[in-house]
Amino acid sequence: MKKIVLFLLTLILINSCKDNEKEVIEVALDNSTWWKEGVLYQIYPQSFKDTNGDGFGDFKGVIEELDYLESLGITMVWMNPFFESPLVDNGYDVSDYRAIHPRYGTMEDFQTMLNGMKARGIKFVLDVVVNHSSDQHEWFKQSRSSRDNPYRNYYHWWPAEKGKPPHRHSLFDPEGGWDYDETTNAYYLHTFAEAQPDLNWENPKLRQEVYDIMKFWADMGVDGFRMDAFQFASKDTTYPEFPKGHEKDFIKWYGMRPQLHDYLKEMYKEVIEPYNVFAVAEGAGSTFQDAHDLVDEDRKELQTAYHFDYVDMSRTIDGYKLADFKEVFTRWDKAFAEEGWVAIFLSNHDNSRLVNRFGNTSPEFRTVSTQMLNTFLLSMRGTPYTYYGDELGMTNINMPTIEEYVDVAAIGDYEMAKAQGKNMDEFIKQLNYYSRENARTPMQWNDSLNAGFTTGTPWKRVNENYKEINVAAQNKDPKSVLNHFRKMVKFRNNNKVLVYGDYQLLQAEHPEIYAYIRTLDNEKLMVLLNFTDHDSSIILPEISKIEDININNYEALTINKDEVSLKPYQAVIVSIK
Template identity: 75%
Template sequence: MKKENKVKNSIDISKTWWKEGVLYQIYPQSFKDSDGDGFGDFKGVIEKLDYLESLGITMVWMNPFFESPMVDNGYDVSDYRVIQPRYGSMEDFQNMLDGMHKRGIKLVLDVVVNHSSNEHDWFKQSRSSRDNPYREYYHWWPAEKGEPPFRHSLFDPEGAWTYDEQTNAYYLHYFAAAQPDLNWENSKVRYEVYDIMKFWAEKGVDGFRMDAFQYASKDTIFPEWPKGHEEEYDKWYGMNPPLHGYLNEMYNEVISKYDIFAVAEGAGTTLQDAHDIVDADRNELQMAYHFDYVGSDQLKLTDFKAIFTKWDTSFAEEGWLSIFLSNHDNSRLVNRFGNSSPEYRTVSAQMLNTFMLSMRGTPYTYFGDELGMTNIDMPSIEEYVDVSALGDYKRAVKEGKDLGEFMKNLNFYSRENSRTPMQWNDSKNAGFTTTTPWKKVNPDYKDINVAKQEKDPTSVLNHFRKMVKLRNENKVLVYGKYELLDKNNEDIYAYTRVLDGKKMLVLLNFTDHDSSITSPQIQQLAEIQINNYNSLAINNHTITLKPYQAVIVSLN
């Protein structure tokens, strides 16, 4: 696939398809089961391609579907060129990809190469003996040197080193013990990865999401690092300087040869870290995916606005951002940033989708958020299967934490919330499967489902479609200059988008009560483009928004 020519616009940002697109994330085993085994699969996605097209989205990012023992639901890969059988065959994959392309939808592959599964042949070879050619594909610490320096594990309360009796050594895993970290300092490992990426690019994949990639490069001397800095994980474990050389090498070997883009999960701890990864002249990755606002559901709106404004200002003329509020690693959008009560769920979900689709950057929508799907109540640890949740629980027990408080927080924030099956209709199991689903369906599916919302012009789903259409037809919402208005307003997030003489005003009430904003911009109101209510209260220079009202207006 030949790379397209790029042109410059008035704010000196190069234009290309992956900036102008709207991305929809599919967690494949929860999307649609076609064969009655309780797991979503490729044929299930194929059944719903017309639905995806109807949303107006132009890209799909799909979580891993490679061969895997599924310790971490596919983020532990045992063969990068083989499909996990529960999802189907390579022929099914190609049919799905062709069906997407036929509808103008690109596919972004989730590449998990900070680590592999401990069942990958590379690791089996690596652990077989100290002089095996694959030994240096992973990080090993000989036991005769004593215990290795402490490294925190995100999933394992015992830490990131696990003893392996077979060769009397410890191996490193920043995640679960079943996910040994690959040794990116070994050029053979890097070129194995580049070959894998080329394998999928040749099949027609259009982009790569690099899982946990900021951690790929390690200081192999493994100096002593202090305990007690788990909250500074990115600072201590990410962005080792050689990473930039590896990314540039990846760009030259793979990305530059195809019309594709790559985005890393995480962008370091500073704005400069992010720019060093994605600025065009760096020839590394193309899009920053950062986490500054992942916990911002606990922040005041003024702080929330400050975070987004800071990043937009920094990337106004160089680099490119993703815009997201939820994914497979977080609980549901409407619970965290909106209001999941029956009274306000619809309007608050509409408001949040309006926000994501009107900001500068590529919007990432997680499946089900176009319906306003909600968290599921799971108060008992026995209901959890996620390796992260179970690891956190073991750590809480080990540290003597208040388990009642821990379970309350886990129930709200656990990523189990985002992995419940897609709610297609009000039939048994929400139309996801004809058998027992791998994860129970949220009991609210009879009220929140695609079939019901299709019939309602005021639904979250149909508002999402209108908003995507507005963005797709107005490049001002893609490339336009962003300017924050009334930054100290604690209820309303207001901003303008301006490009080539075209101007739009975005007004978002983040509260459950009427709130007002006063601005000279209001005298320039022209045509209402989006409104999740039937009216808009205007009095001179003041607009009063109803609870969670979202309005986009063209300005003269």
């Protein structure tokens, strides 16, 4: 009711204003929901496009392809970190939050890229890594220099004379989350790699430093912030001894401490509200209440978050069950139907390729299965996030030996598996499937050497299938994954029912077809998705109400009375009465 009253008051205000004032108010009204109504495209900058031949993507490469980004219809770009960094974790170990790593270009290049996006109606979302910094950051250098240094309390320290600190699990380090530093005879805490010491958010001076960094980038024109690993930012500084095996439920024990909400409210007041930007948290806690406490509007904390339930179900070669896939998405949609907002994604820089995990990479079905998955992604309630290359159907790369891996997470997983005595042949097979290095191979622009990514030696081997899967080839093919993606984005952008409409699952028990209806006022769209490599049928009384077929990745749709038959990985969106 409160939102309806606000909307009516706004309409009255608009109608009572002069024409030029109306325009300003209408723009403000649109801006209030741009992060809900938009489509986000994620760029891993060192893998997007290289212009100087050093083998790493750069800002000028993105600038060269701004028209390509515009052609996709996307309205937001989230770019992984490009700050100054020793690159232990490919930029998620920041040594200077106000400086750009030279491999990506200069601050002037960044501003040119940002201006080019804005000229094309594309917002920019900055990846903010402030759960931890690099151990090469000046703050940490000062902090470790002496116990009475003013920066000492910017990080978490445990004096060695108290004995060894209680065990803390580390996601990247098999030795655990405390690392000894002999300079001051103390241990420092790191949730990730030992070169990524955790920042002490319990220190108000540290928090103000972070807000000032965010203001610096907002002043440059950044429109939003993605808060990396932020659910772990607040720590229990008593560092209790957790029960054995607690690391299997990592978020429960290490994430979402109550004080985190105080810090987010402070951030909202300092940055989010005055700069009219938005923020999305990586992760949404362990429960729906955790997620709502982060993103509900009256909380004045974050605007949206994304969770990992449906990504987690696809991390092994064994695959997933469609029934579980439906259940997860339906459960999350129901939980946020009235309040709050979440992101919808199937892949990103921390997961292997979308089509390998949820589709079919065989030559016969790669195109249609990727089209089906992109149709799903862009027809659900929530803000869709698509990862670079998924608009082409880029696939995993084969890396059967550990020597090929450079990712700190993959190497850490390997060391943990060895220490636990696991079958290493089986482990490597799984790593080859789920490793996030699969998602970081160079963008495939054309069929020239190195897929047109670089004239030099690429930092990571280009996938061998680039001659078949690339932008240039798919641009010319009206039935390609790329052109289907463009059509689907345009359809979503033109139909708010796919943004705000109610979601109704149809025949939850069907083992092969995912069917649902999106409804907004008098508008209804029905989505039909075959998740298998064979024909499959479903009986739906709603079929008789079809008015138009809006999206179809095949030439036709077979209907016989109330039964519709779908081809392998067929994806259809129809308007119904």
